[in-house]
Structure formats: structure tokens, C-alpha cells
Amino acid sequence: MKKVVAVFGTMDTKGEEYFFLREQLERCGVEPLMIDTGITPQPQYPCRITAQEVARAGGSSLEEIRRHERLYSFEVMGRGSAAIIRGLCQDKKIDGAISLGGGQGTLLAAMVMRELPIGFPKMIVSTIANLRTPPFEGVRDTVVMNSLVDVSGLNHVLRKMLCNAASAIAGMVRFSPGEDAGGRRPHKTVAMTMFGVTTPCVNRVRDILEEKGYEVIVFHANGQGGKMMESMIREGMIGAAADVTTGELTQELLGGNCSAGPHRLEAAPEKGIPQVIVPGAMDLANFMPPSSLPERYEGRRYYMHNPNLKLLRADARESAQAGKILAGKLNRSAGPVTVLLPKRGISQYDSPGGPLEDPQADEALFSALKEWLRPDIPLIECDLHINDPAFAQRIAEELMKIY
Template sequence: MGKVIAIFGTMDTKGEDYFFLKEKIEEAGLKTLLIDTGLASMAAYPCDVSSEEVIAAGGSSTEEIRRHERTYAFEVIGHGSTEIVCGLCRKGAIDGVISMGGGQGTLLAVMVMRELPVGFPKVLVSTIANLRTLPFEGVNDTVVMNSLVDISGSNGILRMVMTNAAHAIVGMVEHTEKAVAARETKKPRVGITMFGITTPCVERVCAILKAQGFEVVVFHVNGQGGKMLERMIREGMLNGVLDVTTGELGQEYMGGTCTAGCHRLEAGPERGIPMVVVPGALTNANFMPPSTVPEKYQHNKAYLHNPNLVLVRADQRESVEIGRIFAEKINRCTGPVEVLLPERGTSLYDSPGGPLYDEAANRVMFDEICRTLRSDIPVVRMDVTVNDEAFAVRIAEDFLKLYHLKGNGEY
């Protein structure tokens, strides 16, 4: 039948641009399937899936949409687009997707693309690709291309960008098998979490596990890294997790910029995969720029990591609460799990002599973790820092025991 690329977007406002994209993809030898996400189908730009069908898939009708505010229409069309595109993906009816947009169009495209599988080809041309904005939170492995100019009528600059975008998605779809092959491994694959201030520990653990025949995937816990870790666990891409750096929980509690949201440290416990969990960098919150630090943290310990970033340390009361949240997440575990506590410090900065070290706050946090954890969950308190070699060795050795306890990774 040939490979098919789904093109979805608002034909009532950008039909000319989308049909140019369609033309370029088909010139390259692939088929297209057009989905109209506008408010009403346009006779000049006939699509395989009409606007009315998208709205119906979102649980409404064109007549109903006219009776509501713009936000209602956006939610309906976003939901309907997601249902249709993801349904086509599940059926194997499409091999890749591409969309374009300004602020609203980008938001809608992201709603769809974040629900598609990791590795499935997806390209988004956006007028706001050069901004640090919320639409790109959790955008998955979408290729985002800066449109350079507004997507509004034909001109040479926009045609150049759209031609590149068309060839990008064509290339991805044409070579999907190579990408899939690159992802495959005969080794058991495990995930491990790292921040710059826990790097020495993680690097030692990785070396030990690789020597034991594991493929180790490192996730940078800057918010996006934690979200992707959770997603890959849910999609069955990891056989185990060494969550050495759980600082995104503290980020979420304190309102830091590196939060991964309220569902961090939930996928692993729910799926029952082997886990070793450590409160690495748990009590730090990033704020950028430093002027954004909330007034309530003005008396907390803080460290200027660089001119645009300050790390704020949780005080004793906040550390206790963060420890409780950490333990309650782990209490959901349905598989083999162990908690390791480095009592002399949870990061490079939170260690004796470090700018964020607070022995008393750590002690009450560790006590709260032990008090809150289920009685059947092993917890080991060690008189070391998280980056001491002995701690890394213990993490790796204990994970190997849990992994083999599960049955050599056969789930």
C-alpha cells in the first residue's frame, strides 16, 4: 500500500500552506492523509477526515461549538484530533505525522503528538519553537522546527521551511525500520536518574551494570527527563530502574523549575519492575532567574549555580514533608524495591562542606522516610554521601539482587 503520512491542521486558516506540504510529501513518493482540525470544512481544501468528523470524535458538533467560547472548541477539536490520529496509529494506517501552527496550532499539535508512541515519526513546524514555553512540555520525541516567519500565506521563506519539514518527515518515515532496529537490544535495559550534583555516583553505578551485561539509559532529571522516564516505564521499555536522583519530587513540592509534575515516581511502582530508590538531590529546587525565588524561601540556604540559576535548599519542616511524599510514592510498589539513604549527604552541594549541607534537615527527613515506608520495604541507612564509591557499589549490587529475584528480568 505504501507508507502514509498524516497531515493535520486548520484548513480554514492555513489550507494553502497544508496543501503545499501535501504536495511536497507526495512528490517525494509517499502518500498523505489530511485531517482538518479547523472549525468548518473548506471546499477548496478537501480532506480525508473532515472538520465535522474531528469535532464528532471530540464529543460535540459544529452547531454546539458555535454556542460556546473559543476554549470549548479548542478542547473538543484537540480531543477529537488525538482520538483520530492515535487510532490511525494503533491500526497501522499511518506511518508518521506532521503539523504546523502558531500558538494555538502548536498547542493542538502537542496535545496529539505527546500521546503517540516513542519512536513514531512526528514533526511540528511552529512559530514559537524558539521560545521556552509550556506547549513544548512533554512534547515527546517530536522534531520541532522553527518556522522563522508566520505561517500565513505563501512566501519563499515559508516554502523553504515547509519543504525541509516535508523532507524531514519523509526521511524519518522511509527509514523507520532503521530507527526501530537501533532501539532494539538483546541486553536487559534499565534506567537510571542523574543530575550534575549526583553524577559521580551514577557514573560508577553505570560502569558496574554495563560490566554485568546491562544496557543503561541515563535520564537527566530536569523535569523533562523524569517525565520521559515515567513514560518509558509505562510503555514497557525498561526492565528496571535505579532512581538515584529523585529531586524532581522536591522541585514539585517547592515550585522549582525542574519539576516533572505530580506523577513522578509512580510508573515503576505501578508496573512492579525492580527498583532501587535514593533521595538524591531530593531537597533542592531550581529557580531561574534567581529573582524568581518566592518570598517564603528568602531565609533558606541557597547557592548560585550560575548567573541564571539558583538552587534553594528545603528547611527542616519542608524536608520532612518532602521525605513523606518520597516514601508514600514508594509505598505503592508492587514489585521488588529497596530504599538506600546516604546519611552524610544527598548531592555534591548537600554534603559536609557543601553550600547546601544541612545535617539536621537530612536527619529528620531520613527519619520521616523510615517512619512512613511500609514495613515490608527494605531501607538501608549508610554513613556516606551519595557520591561516595561505597554507596554506588551498594546501589548496583542491591539492584542486581532485586533484578535476579524477579526472575532474570522475565516479566
Template sequence: MATIAVLGTLDTKGVEHTFIADEIRRRGHDALLIDVGTGFPASIDHDIKREVVASAAGLDMASISSSKDRGKCVAAMVKAAPVFLEQLHKEGRIKGVISLGGGGGTAIATAAMRALPIGFPKLMISTLASGYTAHYVGSKDIVMMPSIVDVAGLNKISRTLFSQGAAAICGMVDIQISSVEDKPIIVASMFGNTTECVGTAKQVLEKCGYEVLVFHSTGTGGRCMESLIESGMVAGVLDITATEWADELVGGVLAAGPHRHEAAGKAGVPTIIVPGCLDMVNFGEPDTVPAKFAERSFYHHNPQVTLMRTNPEECRELGRILAGKINDYTAPVTVLLPLKALSVISAAGNPFHDVDADQSLFDAIRMHLRKEIKVVEMDAEINDSAFARLCAKSLQDLMVKT
């Protein structure tokens, strides 16, 4: 039997969380009801009071609540709940967490869940789960389940979905992970346009005894990779796909934020960096592309993804940004430049082939990098097997030296 945290705003959603707790107990596990409400007193019996949660972060909930400022109260609990839940996890008191919520409850509960490690079961049943959820999930493995109806009482639909949610978190807690040989972990960034390069390098590294985890450079993927590097679990980084910086600079939909390419340098993890797919900015369907880009070069990757070619000016700035991030590395790092193409579609004869733009990128990287940082150039396309093998070998060389 495991203990599962049932975390929620028990002033407004007490009955619903009690139902979840009862369903968990019916399946043979224990439930720890935790109140993170910020308004009226909890409407049901529970195990841990909101004052206890707040005190974990050094906050006085009574004083905060007296302000009658809901925004201030929710912000306080968003700060306190992660501290308290992380403490419960470190003490081994919980093996999973589930919550129900609307706007405030989802903000509080997912903030708490993001404090827990990858692999720890986390399930959020939310009225907001069918929309944009990146700011709730962050770089963690939070399962977002749509509530369909509002979390406002029990009815035919909510009982069904809440029961399924309880069953799901119990199943996640029950799962037995088969033991496998521990191998040093290498993380790699990939896009559809760099698949061949990453795939070949992955095969080479796996034959040498490494486990290679591939992250899709979709913004969320880049942030997840950075988070895993920060965790201390990673022995090497094969950062082949930097496309998220193009979206960050130009305004595409797959930006990873301003802290991409920082974790490895701070953590001291050996890293290979390739400016892969900096020839493209990602947008959604064609009619979502801003009108100011109407005269640019586009490639319709699929009905939902429209790619725009970066121009020489943007490439110069991207080279400066990437070099600036690399200059801050205290870890061993090598930059590899595939001079003939940055992606499948920028190779000669393909839609994004633009020698001037690529040259602007390479020149800016060379110009702004610290002189002591090693740069290796190959007269090859990024997906050539020779370049992929160079990536793998260069990373191995760095790892051997550390």
C-alpha cells in the same frame, strides 16, 4: 514510499498545509491531509474530514460547531484528534505526522502527537515553538520548529521554513535504524550532582547485560522516565535523583508534577529509590529567585541555574511525600540512604552540607514508610563508588526475585 499525516486546521490554514503535503509528495512520500479545523468548512481538498476525526471519540462535530463556541470546539478536537491519530498508527496507515499552527492548531496537533509512541516521527511547526513548550510536548519526542512568521499565507520566509519542515519529517521517516541486540532496559534518574553515582551504577549494570537509559531530573526528564515505565518497556528502575520533589514542594523551576514516583509502583517494575538531591531547589538566574527566600543558602551552579538549600522543615515534608509514594508500590522496592551526603555539594566541607536537614529527611522517610519496605543505609556520600555499586547490586537482587 511512506504515508505521512499532514494534520491541521484546514479552514484557516489550508493553503499552508497543502504546500507541506506537496513538498512531501515531491520527496517521494504520500501525504494524508487531515482536517481538524473547528470553524468554517475546509478551504482546500483533503483526505479526511473533521467529522470523521470527531466520530473516533464519539463526538458529533456538527452539533459541537453549531454552538459557535470556539473554546468548546477546540476542546472537542483536542479530545478527538489523539484517538483518531492513534487509530491510524495502530492500523499501520501512517509513518509520521507534521502540522502547522498557531495557538489552537498547536494545541490540537500536539495533543494528537502525544498519543503516539516514542520514536514515531512528529514535527510541529508553530508560532509558539520559541517559548515555553513543555505543555505541548509533554513526555513525548515532539520536534517543535518555530515558524518565525505567522502561519498566514505563503511568503519567502514561510516557504523556506515549511519546505525545511517537510524535508525534516521525510528524513525522520526515511531513517533506517541499525539492528542491535535487545537487552533488558533499566531507567535511571540523574542530575549533575549525582552523575558519578549513576555513571558507576550504569557501568556495573551494563556489564551484567542491561541497557541503561539515563534521564535528567529536570521535570520534563522525570515525566519522560515515568512515561517510558508506563509503556511496559522497562525491566528495572534506578531512581537515584528525587530533586524534582523539592521543586514541586517549594516552588522551583524543575518540578515534575504530583505523579512522580508512581509509574513503577503501578507497573510492577522492580525499583531502587534514593532521595538524591533533595538538598536543593532549582531556580533560574539569581534575580529570578523569589524575594521571600533572600536569607536562604544559595549555590550558583552556573549563570542560568541557582540552587537553594532545603531546610529541615522542608526536608521533613519531602521525606513524608516520598515515603507516601513508595508506600503505594505493589512492585518490589528498596530504599537506599547515603547518610553522608545527598549530592556533591552537600558533602562535608561543601556549601550545602547540613547534617540537621539531612537527618530530618532520613528520619521522616523512616517514620512514614511501611515497615515491610526494606531500607538500607550506608555511611557514605551518594557519589561514593561503594554506594553506587550498592545501588546496582540491590536492583539486580530485586530483578532476580521477580
């Protein structure tokens, strides 16, 4: 049987482009399932799922939509599209999804893609793919292709982009091994967080755990990585967390580029999975480019990680505040949790003689943790640096005790 790809978008504004994409998908041996998310049906661009059906799935009707402003129609059609395509995916009636557009079209497409599971082929062709913009927040493993030109009339450039997009999504659905790609999920799966300044520690812990039969999934603690880990924990894909790099909390506190938002380190406590926690990289916040450093931090201690990245050192007051925030998160834990403190430094640069060494700030962090942490949560102080092999060994041992 042919693989089926949901093709969804506004046929009243971009029908010509969508039906060209449809032809290219058919050329690639894929069956397109056309879905109209516009508000003015176009008979020359017939879709299997009509705009009226999408509006009903969004809790309204085209007639009602026309009585409201544009925002109302966007919310209804976005909600309806997400509900329909999520249902098609759950019922295994589609094997992939693709959409295209500018700002509005990208935002609507993102609303849908967020609802689709990890590993399911999904693609957005967008005029704003080259920008760091909110529409792409939370779209996870969606493939995003820059259309290079506006999606406004076919021309030789856009035709080439749509041909490439059709070939890409067709390849994903036709040749992907699907759910069997990674084999069976191991009995014990551990999430770990890593930054460049905690890499030696994380790599060593991973080696030890993998030797014992654990599957270790490492997330780059750059903001997006932390969010993805939180999402996977909530979806039940992770059995335990060795959260060695909790620095995204400090990034959020200081306004750094690598914040994972205010809800970082909430999924594991809520789900009750076992956790080993280390305040790794909680000594710094990233500012890229360096000119993005706020004026309030002028004159503060920093280190240039590379020519485009300035690392601001958290001072004692900020470190104490970060420690209190971390303790508050952990105090909500419904499952077993152990905290390990590397007393000789919490990052590569926060080491004896290192460019961001600050024993007073570290002690403020540790003291706040000890003061505010729930008394029944074990807190173990180690006279080691975070990247010492012996500290990595201790992390692995403590995790294996509770998982």
C-alpha cells in the same frame, strides 16, 4: 510503497499553507494523507479525511459544533483528530505525522502528538516554538520547528520553513530503520535518574549493571526527564528503577524549576517493578534565572551553580517534609523496593565541607523516611557519600538482588 505522512490542520484558516506543505512532501517522495480539523469545509482544499469525519470521531458533528462557542469546537476536533491519527498509527497506515499553526493550532497538534508512540516520526511547525509554553508539555520526541513568521499567508520566509519541515519529516519516514533501529530490547532494562550533582554515582552504577548484561536508560532529573521516565514505566518499557536522584520531589515541594509535578515516583510503585531508591539531590531546588527565587526564600542559604542558576538549600523542616512525601510514595509499592541512605551527603554540594552541607537537614530527611516508611521495606544506612564508588557498588548489588 511510498511512505505516508498524516498532514492535519485547519483548512478553513490555513489551507493555502497546508497544501503548499503537501506539494513539498510529494516533492520529497512522500504521500500526504490530508486531514481537515477546521469547522468550515473548503472545497478548494479537499482532504481524504474530512472535517465532518473528525467531528464524528470527537463525538459530535459540524452542525452541533456551530451551535456552541469556540472552546467546544476545539475540544471536539482535537479529540477527533487524536482518535483518528492514533488509529491510523496503530493500523500502520501512516508512517509519520505533521501539523503547523499558531497558539490554537499548536495546542491541537500537541493533543495528537501525545497519543503517538515514542519513535514514531512526528513534527509541529509552530509560531510559539521559542517559548516555554504548556502546549509542548508531554509531546515527548516530537520535533518542533520555529516557523519564524506567522502562518498567515505564504511568503519567501514561510515557504523556506515549510520546505525544510517537509524535508525533515520526509527524511524521518523514508530513511528511518523503524522498529529495528535499536535491535531487540534487552531482557533486563533499568531506568536511572541523574542530576549533575549525582553524576559520578549514576555513571558508576551504569557501568556495573551494563557489565552484567543490563540495559540502563538514564533520565535527566530536570522535571521533563522524570515525567518521561514515569511515562515509559507505565507503558511497560522499563523493567526496574534505580531511582538515585529523587530530587524532583523537593523541587516540587519548594517550587523549583525542575519539578516533575505531583505524580513523580508513582508509576513504579503502581506497576510493581523492582526499585532501589536513593534520596539523591533532595537537598536543593533550582531557580533559573536567580531572580525567579520567591521572596519567601530571601536570606536563605544557596549556591550559584552557574551565573544563571541559583540552588536553594532545603532546610531541616522542608527536608523532613520531603522525606515524608517520599515515604508515602514508596509505601504504595506493589513490588520489591529497597531504600539506601548515603549518610555523608546526598549531592555533590552536600558533602563534607561542601557549599550546601547541612547534616541537620539531611538527618531530618532520613529520620522522616525511617518514621513514615512501611516497616517491611528495607532501609539501609551507609556511612558513605552518594558519589563514593562504594555507594554506587551497593546500589548495583541491591538492584541485582531484586531484578
